[in-house]
């Protein structure tokens with residue numbers, strides 16, 4: 414058990430040899446990833462400050478350095494010229510002042526006048542462990558030097574809202590800067606507040622985002638607002654939704670509502686239904702940024718709060734998803750892996766075959782880290798799909814059942830169990846006799862993009878290191894299929 418004294422320490426206050434010892438433990442973890450962003454030691458959670466500045470992508474993440482638990486949060490900094498090869502730029506923000514005594518919490522970044530502005534929540538607790546949130550600003554210059562504003566720019570929660578007020582997402586429109594901030598009303602329901610500023614220092618509350626959902630969970634974390642073409646997208650991570658059939662099966666959710674552009678004077682947002690962004694077991698607190706070529710790119714935390722992680726015994730926990738490009742079609746966001754990932758492609762293998770009642774394996778179709786595109790055309794099968802990371806009984810199954818017209822991810826036999834109290838199967842409805850699965854497998858994760866990003870399933874899996882098989886199958890009839898795979 415971790416005591417508060419152990420959890421609430423700054424990176425600077427590490428004990429001699431503490432981090433080196435932890436690194437040793439981490440290096441023998443069987444589940445270290447190969448092409449995903451993961452912490453050197455300790456726990457990673459939300460992506461923060463995702464932005465483009467001075468010719469590079471910048472991405473920070475919530476980090477507790479000393480072990481696989483939530484404690485004093487820092488911002489760790491990564492940068493990249495292509496969204497794929499990331500360089501560790503080191504510790505970026507560590508708690509220093511009264512307004513962030515118990516953690517530098519989540520926030521966002523915006524390049525403006527030769528500087529990268531970082532807008533984040535300072536978490537504080539008093540002696541009775543009562544929380545007061547502060548919204549704070551830091552600035553990074555072109556040399557990567559970061560300095561914080563002397564004082565917080567929004568102190569405490571506005572009247573009518575509880576201590577749960579955090580995660581500012583910043584953008585600029587016209588002559589103003591805007592931010593949406595996650596909040597909880599005094600009646601314990603979640604919402605987001607819209608703020609405006611002319612100078613990034615003084616912030617004026619416009620009001621709650623005016624939407625059609627009256628009660629939707631007890632808190633909304635990590636809100637994000639952006640336009641795609643003529644559409645407005647409001648994305649957030651609501652906590653406290655009850656599971657409803659195939660929906661909302663994880664402990665907390667992440668999704669969006671699409672509508673017309675947000676009215677920035679009034680906060681009125683006219684929108685469609687709440688849609689989950691991801692159907693997998695491990696996805697939360699995503700954040701988007703606008704790339705210089707106009708693409709809207711999203712990265713999420715491949716993990717969730719309050720769910721056990723088998724990798725934790727190795728002294729670290731969680732990773733980020735691969736970056737996804739968002740587009741909008743027929744009232745819905747489509748998510749596609751960014752094209753830059755193709756630079757990771759190594760040896761290629763291809764196959765074209767017919768599956769009929771049973772399993773098939775092929776030469777070169779094995780591995781632990783790869784990208785694979787499968788195209789199935791169903792003829793008469795009741796179900797068909799693929800088993801990944803297989804050996805003996807172990808397998809991670811991605812399949813389509815024609816009876817239910819559903820895509821299914823089953824990690825019941827994926828290896829070390831994780832979060833089984835939230836179930837081991839995820840499903841989503843999709844009606845098509847052509848099913849395309851674009852799959853990214855890393856040492857301890859799988860990301861499946863279905864039918865060009867109509868649906869995505871993101872999950873950690875914890876197989877044995879020698880579970881490297883890939884088995885294709887159909888049942889009850891025939892399905893044509895093509896596969897291409899690149900080793901990573």
Ligand code: FRU
Nearest residue numbers: 459475486518519579634698
């Ligand atoms: C979401 C979250 C944020 C908060 C951060 C703390 O996972 O709880 O609301 O700012 O994590 O690490």
